[in-house]
Amino acid sequence: MLRPCKRASERHDADGKRRKEGEVVKNDNFGEHDYLSRLNNDCLVDVLKQLPRRDLHNMSKASRKMHAMANDPRLAHIKWEGCSLLMHQTKEGHGFHLFVPDKEEYLAYRCAKTRRGERKFMDTSLSFVDGHPYECHMYRHCHYMIVPSCIFASLGQLFYHHTISVLEFRKVRLNSPFLARLSETLSGKTIVELNLLDAYCSAFTEDDRTSLTRIIIDAKVRKLRVGFSLYLNGLYNDDFFRMVASNLELFHQNERTKLVGNFLISRETMFMLKNLKYFCSKSVIMDGFWVADFAMMYLNNIYDVESCEREFELCADREMTRALLSRDITPEFEFFAVEGNDWNGGLDRFLIVKKSNQLCAQICLNLRIRFAHRDKLRICSRMFKKY
Amino acid sequence: PNVKLVTSDNEEFVVDFRIAKMSVTVSRLMEAMNMSETDDASLLSNSIPLPNVTKAVMARVIEWCEKHKNDEPKEEKENDKRGRTTHVVSDWDKEFLKNDEFGRLCQLMGAANYLEIKGLFNDISQTIANMIHGKKSDEIAEMFNIHCDLTEAEKKEIRKKTAWCED
Numbered sequence: 001m002l003r004p005c006k007r008a009s010e011r012h013d014a015d016g017k018r019r020k021e022g023e024v025v026k027n028d029n030f031g032e033h034d035y036l037s038r039l040n041n042d043c044l045v046d047v048l049k050q051l052p053r054r055d056l057h058n059m060s061k062a063s064r065k066m067h068a069m070a071n072d073p074r075l076a077h078i079k080w081e082g083c084s085l086l087m088h089q090t091k092e093g094h095g096f097h098l099f100v101p102d103k104e105e106y107l108a109y110r111c112a113k114t115r116r117g118e119r120k121f122m123d124t125s126l127s128f129v130d131g132h133p134y135e136c137h138m139y140r141h142c143h144y145m146i147v148p149s150c151i152f153a154s155l156g157q158l159f160y161h162h163t164i165s166v167l168e169f170r171k172v173r174l175n176s177p178f179l180a181r182l183s184e185t186l187s188g189k190t191i192v193e194l195n196l197l198d199a200y201c202s203a204f205t206e207d208d209r210t211s212l213t214r215i216i217i218d219a220k221v222r223k224l225r226v227g228f229s230l231y232l233n234g235l236y237n238d239d240f241f242r243m244v245a246s247n248l249e250l251f252h253q254n255e256r257t258k259l260v261g262n263f264l265i266s267r268e269t270m271f272m273l274k275n276l277k278y279f280c281s282k283s284v285i286m287d288g289f290w291v292a293d294f295a296m297m298y299l300n301n302i303y304d305v306e307s308c309e310r311e312f313e314l315c316a317d318r319e320m321t322r323a324l325l326s327r328d329i330t331p332e333f334e335f336f337a338v339e340g341n342d343w344n345g346g347l348d349r350f351l352i353v354k355k356s357n358q359l360c361a362q363i364c365l366n367l368r369i370r371f372a373h374r375d376k377l378r379i380c381s382r383m384f385k386k387y
Numbered sequence: 388p389n390v391k392l393v394t395s396d397n398e399e400f401v402v403d404f405r406i407a408k409m410s411v412t413v414s415r416l417m418e419a420m421n422m423s424e425t426d427d428a429s430l431l432s433n434s435i436p437l438p439n440v441t442k443a444v445m446a447r448v449i450e451w452c453e454k455h456k457n458d459e460p461k462e463e464k465e466n467d468k469r470g471r472t473t474h475v476v477s478d479w480d481k482e483f484l485k486n487d488e489f490g491r492l493c494q495l496m497g498a499a500n501y502l503e504i505k506g507l508f509n510d511i512s513q514t515i516a517n518m519i520h521g522k523k524s525d526e527i528a529e530m531f532n533i534h535c536d537l538t539e540a541e542k543k544e545i546r547k548k549t550a551w552c553e554d
Binding site: 032036043052 | 474489490492493494496497500508512513515516519520521522523524527528531532533534535536537541542545546
């Protein structure tokens with residue numbers, strides 16, 4: 001480091017000894033002729049800014065000072081530029097590869113965890129967006145991927161070095177470990193947009209809700225796009241939706257979702273259904289086997305006939321058939337169907353009626369479900385066939 | 388009009404106003420001392436103290452400035468695609484900087500940084516980068532007399548972390 005030289009008359013050491021003209025005072029551990037290490041940090045970073053990644057790595061092995069300088073956050077864009085990550089799962093476990101442009105493949109991690117089953121792939125590519133912040137896309141080519149812990153370690157590293165404003169996961173299993181690790185990794189970061197697309201959502205638990213809440217609040221996520229099927233249970237209640245609505249600018253449910261989460265029956269599901277306005281309702285997907293149960297559950301929970309009128313447009317994961325809908329009908333209910341009737345525009349229509357109060361659930365094949373009293377539905381009894 | 392610059396070793400340099408203005412630091416100091424090109428009295432009566440620059444280094448700085456005083460101001464170049472800064476060192480500058488031993492080059496860089504002479508700073512920075520480019524860590528250490536204070540364990544750890552970038 002270049003230090004201001006004092007005037008000759010002032011050149012005294014702390015112990016009062018005079019020094020010779022031109023003598024260099026060393027109050028550091030650098031060698032006498034190690035001028036590079038004595039350059040001030042800003043100057044050194046400016047030098048290193050002009051070097052490619054490989055030179056930075058070579059510099060980092062020269063000394064502690066050079067290691068610190070080569071790892072300066074201001075040089076991170078050089079260090080990580082153009083890398084892409086490929087995660088894969090083999091018989092032995094998970095693999096995690098980092099690809100460097102124009103170079104052969106380098107193995108960075110090997111995750112020992114073994115999960116039997118299908119072959120899963122995921123690659124991560126980093127690209128510049130407006131110069132500095134990165135958009136981090138995570139794609140997977142086939143099947144739904146269980147994200148191994150190593151990707152979160154890497155994500156932590158990436159967040160340390162970069163400003164990642166958009167984080168996108170595709171085709172992953174949004175299970176509890178995933179949400180918990182994501183919450184931990186993103187804590188304290190600022191993510192403008194978090195996209196969880198084409199993901200498979202398994203059972204949504206209390207822990208998952210806590211994790212998701214943390215992700216939204218701690219990572220200051222402003223936009224959340226989700227493309228997974230809702231797990232329609234009591235945890236999607238008013239509190240959750242209130243939190244979501246107050247913290248996000250955009251909460252968008254991706255319409256391309258095709259998979260289905262399990263559907264749990266709960267009294268609290270009613271709260272969730274009231275809040276479906278926050279979602280694109282067509283992307284709330286229901287397990288076809290649960291449609292009849294859902295209808296019966298709803299009818300069983302209605303005490304006020306006037307307020308029971310409600311209509312939902314949902315998506316079913318399978319074709320709605322008479323056999324499918326009628327198979328779980330309990331003795332308190334009656335089941336009717338109109339099949340292939342022109343009067344109905346070619347669509348089949350089904351009716352589940354509660355015997356005691358004649359409250360009905362009318363279900364169309366496109367899974368439009370209308371709840372009302374039988375009189376309100378103006379059902380033409382001759383059209384419906386009882387099963 | 389001329390401006391008087393005084394180095395850390397009390398050497399006085401009288402330089403052309405245009406040359407003095409090439410340094411952002413000197414320009415600011417002149418402004419603070421109400422020294423203007425049209426006011427000869429203020430230029431004569433004041434001198435600019437530069438406590439961070441020695442006589443020998445100042446002479447080199449002035450030599451560089453003399454050569455570049457008529458240069459058009461360069462536009463800021465965008466970083467290249469890989470995020471690195473790019474700077475082309477002219478042949479004259481290469482020759483000019485070649486004459487300095489490395490210690491002096493570093494001092495010159497420090498002075499350019501202090502005086503905020505961007506052109507000179509970029510030239511030296513690029514020259515040093517060129518010296519580093521393509522060298523292995525031990526070659527770098529040898530070339531710049533860097534004493535490697537990393538322990539074996541630390542070296543091993545760094546090698547492990549940067550394995551993906553090794554040859």
